[in-house]
Amino acid sequence: MSKDDHSASAQADTTRAALHKRKERAPLFNDQDKDNISWFWNKYLKERTPWLGLVMVMILIQGFAYQQFISLTESGLRVIFDDGSVSGLIKVCGMVLAIFSVRAVMSYWVPRLSAWLASNAVFKMRRDLIDHMMTLDLAFFERTKSGDIILRLVNQAQDLSGFIGQTTVNAVRDTVTIIAVSGYLIWKNPLLFMLVIIVMPTITIVVRRISQGIKGTQANAENAMGNYMSGIEEMTNGMRTVKISNQEPVEKARLNKATGEIRDLTIRLQKLQAMMSPTVDILAAIIYVLIIGVGGYMALSPSFEMDGAGIIGFMIGMALIFDPARRLTAFFVSMQASLIILDSLRSLYREVPTITNAPEAKEVFDPTGDxxxxxxxxxxxxxxxxxxxxxxxxxxxxxxxxxxxxxxxxxxxxxxxxxxxxxxxxxxxxxxxxxxxxxxxxxxxxxxxxxxxxxxxxxxxxxxxxxxxxxxxxxxxxxxxxxxxxxxxxxxxxxxxxxxxxxxxxxxxxxxxxxxxxxxxxxxxxxxxxxxxxxxxxxxxxxxxxxxxxxxxxxxxxxxxxxxxxxxxxxxxxxxxxxxxxxxxxxxxxxxxxxxxxxxxxxxxxxx
Known part of the structure; x- marks a missing residue:
């Protein structure tokens, strides 16, 4: 095993030991995560606050549209079952179409604006990282594998851009949807909502446990990918030697071993992520059973102001909550990976040059002297x-x-x-x-x-x-x-x-x-x-x-x-x-x- 392999193995063991020690008690964001998020916000996003505010307003409009859709659905059902008014039904359908048209416009502009904001933020970060790298000593480049630098400036920066511009904005939209629809359901029937919501804390527990495992696995995966890219560069640069010395089998074995490590870590990562959806599906089934059973009882009992339209509207509302909730759990999973990436990118700034200009460095000297x-x-x-x-x-x-x-x-x-x-x-x-x-x-x-x-x-x-x-x-x-x-x-x-x-x-x-x-x-x-x-x-x-x-x-x-x-x-x-x-x-x-x-x-x- 090479020196780099030993280093990578020791780093992975340290990460796993730290995560095992913290277990469920570990916070979702540690102090380093908070510091990195604050750094990125203040340096690259804060100046775009007005645009972020506009995106937030459009997201709020999307959440309000879902809330009104549930209300109009209930009204439409009552028109069908109770009033039998065709004109009333047409009016409800027209309003639903108008609401979804507004939501469609918001759905077009929100990703466009968020991608623009994220791409510009990551562009500036890449530019600053390059500027900072140019100030670093030759010693840094002699001890750092070029594959690691390429991984950070290309792959990790692009992944971070996608997370900020799409994943995070979608998570905010899903959160607003959950809050808006939940608020409406609480107003309609607080007792039924509180009954079904008791199951929700299970999601938090699952997210907490799985996310810590993902954070450690992602760190190992990023390290393995850096080693793999460095191996490819070494192989291509030394191909003349490889061919002359007939060492193609050695290079194949070395790169295949690195590929196998990446495969194993990717499978492990997917295994952890795959645990989220089944948990949410089971919770959804339990909640729908409660709505049908308890809601049906309320509709049949004269003691509650609940009818069939209300039950269907309530079920539609919960359906509108569960898809965003499922995506939100996936967001927290990917967030752990992105926090590792953000820390990896920021670690370049922790490299401090030792060859710097003196406080009053001279510009003029005699280059022809001894x-x-x-x-x-x-x-x-x-x-x-x-x-x-x-x-x-x-x-x-x-x-x-x-x-x-x-x-x-x-x-x-x-x-x-x-x-x-x-x-x-x-x-x-x-x-x-x-x-x-x-x-x-x-x-x-x-x-x-x-x-x-x-x-x-x-x-x-x-x-x-x-x-x-x-x-x-x-x-x-x-x-x-x-x-x-x-x-x-x-x-x-x-x-x-x-x-x-x-x-x-x-x-x-x-x-x-x-x-x-x-x-x-x-x-x-x-x-x-x-x-x-x-x-x-x-x-x-x-x-x-x-x-x-x-x-x-x-x-x-x-x-x-x-x-x-x-x-x-x-x-x-x-x-x-x-x-x-x-x-x-x-x-x-x-x-x-x-x-x-x-x-x-x-x-x-x-x-x-």
């Missing part, structure tokens, strides 16, 4: 420190290289300079100003980056190069493409998309697009993280010339594993397990005959 790491200590986790008291200087306008074995901390240096992470101790400064004291956007605007993990979007080569500078002219974009030799491919492909993550390109072509972006951006600081690692020797020589031109008058920091690419650097740092073990020019390091010389000679002999 970049200095002064006594820097840093670790991704407390148990695994990476740097301790590291000192490095990258002179402004010169080319500095960082080399070392995999895992020695080369790329982490670039992350600290760009303030993707904050140092634990010490300082990182640019032109004498600590990066912590700079506005984050202004700091990062000073970099052109060719990263090791190249991001290629499913659009044209032209659009991919333009991504880093949306305001660039056609001439500037084509010039950047020509400098790295990707211009001919750009002409050949035209507007054709490159496939998910640039699947239709070779590694070298992707890297040239990344380098073209750096040319287009042309910021004063150039960060090259394994910029030519995916290029063959001939292409590398061509691109190396372009990089040298790009590096002119820029502070350039190169991270490289292939040492032949850094021999021209003005200064070279050699890292080993987070420590600077050697530094100097290529010639000086070769004379020392230390780690750098050993690595260089080993690579040169391997090229043969």
């Amino acid at each position: 970049i200095i790491l002064d006594e820097v200590t840093f670790q991704y986790s407390e148990k695994h420190p990476l740097f301790r008291n590291v000192n490095m200087t990258f002179e402004g306008g010169k080319v500095t290289a960082i080399v070392g074995a995999t895992g020695s901390g080369k790329t982490s240096v670039l992350s600290l300079i760009a303030r993707l992470y904050d140092v634990s101790e010490g300082f990182v400064t640019i032109g004498g100003t600590a990066v912590k004291d700079l506005r984050i956007d202004k700091l990062r605007q000073s970099f052109s980056v060719v990263a090791q993990d190249i991001v290629i979007f499913n659009s044209s080569i032209y659009e991919n190069i333009k991504y880093v500078r949306p305001d660039a002219t056609d001439e500037e974009i084509w010039r950047a493409a020509e400098l790295v030799g990707i211009d001919q491919l750009m002409r050949d492909r035209g507007d054709a998309p490159l496939g998910p993550k640039g699947s239709q390109l070779s590694g070298g072509q992707k890297q040239r697009i990344a380098i073209a972006r750096a040319f287009l951006r042309s910021a004063p600081i150039l960060l090259l993280d394994e910029a030519t690692s995916a290029l063959d020797q001939r292409t590398e020589e061509r691109v190396r010339g372009a990089i040298q031109e790009l590096s002119k008058d820029k502070t350039t920091i190169m991270v490289a594993h292939r040492l032949s690419t850094v021999t021209h650097a003005d200064h070279i740092y050699v890292l080993d397990e987070g420590t600077v073990v050697e530094e100097g020019t290529h010639a000086q390091l070769m004379e020392q005959e230390g780690l750098y010389a050993a690595m260089f000679n080993a690579q040169r002999s391997s090229y043969g």
Whole structure:
């Protein structure tokens, strides 16, 4: 079992234990639910109060229409049985038609308005969630599965929109119907109504017990769905490896297992939900028996003012109550699932960025000055420190290289300079100003980056190069493409998309697009993280010339594993397990005959 599976299992066990402990005593809304509902109301619905009020008025009209329908039905029956007046019957029929016409108009506008209100509320919430996510640290995205983020922003947000816009409004309409019709029935015959209503508390007990089980199951189902979506993404992204290593059976087994978990949880959820309707049906049967038996006795006895029309009207009224009551119990069931979804969405807001602007962050600094790491200590986790008291200087306008074995901390240096992470101790400064004291956007605007993990979007080569500078002219974009030799491919492909993550390109072509972006951006600081690692020797020589031109008058920091690419650097740092073990020019390091010389000679002999 994987780490994620263990985590999901532990979370499910904790949820089940908490729910078992609370049992029936647990409130329908816990404190977290109340806080989430209050947050959503104040942030996204309160401003629409007038429109919500209009929806409520229309719902009240619908409830009043049902009440009048019962009254008119009784009147029509008495016209038939007692008066025998055709004109009176026509009048009653006309009034019933008018009432239902009004109700039909309300039935059209209520869902339209409620869907509009809910869709706008969820749209704003999605927008705010996206805005908030963009402020979160890189560390959040490195520890959070993308399937979980997709699940929240797509599936859960859409489910919440449907719950608010349709399910909740229907529940309010059903509640108004129950209150309006019940009020009329109490006025007509309070004794008979009180007799049949005694059975109703059973519904509350059933809802309370079932809803708690649903809440726990829904939480497990959402977790299982997130794992499933992450599994699909991992499978599709790694399909090349899957095919080459002939591991299709393993992937099928893994995804089928996740699908089975979702199936089992869905069946369990449906089983809990299915308990509602039979309970309401049995209650309905008991109540109708009471109406027929007791109401019939009242009609036969001279001691009560009850006739056949009254009994039929009463039964119609109870029928109008029971369907809304059944739907209302279903609402409370789905509400528990929606409360889990709402909490899941809001949990994104509980993620707080640690990389933030200082209270008086500076916008202006000297990006052409020296970049200095002064006594820097840093670790991704407390148990695994990476740097301790590291000192490095990258002179402004010169080319500095960082080399070392995999895992020695080369790329982490670039992350600290760009303030993707904050140092634990010490300082990182640019032109004498600590990066912590700079506005984050202004700091990062000073970099052109060719990263090791190249991001290629499913659009044209032209659009991919333009991504880093949306305001660039056609001439500037084509010039950047020509400098790295990707211009001919750009002409050949035209507007054709490159496939998910640039699947239709070779590694070298992707890297040239990344380098073209750096040319287009042309910021004063150039960060090259394994910029030519995916290029063959001939292409590398061509691109190396372009990089040298790009590096002119820029502070350039190169991270490289292939040492032949850094021999021209003005200064070279050699890292080993987070420590600077050697530094100097290529010639000086070769004379020392230390780690750098050993690595260089080993690579040169391997090229043969």
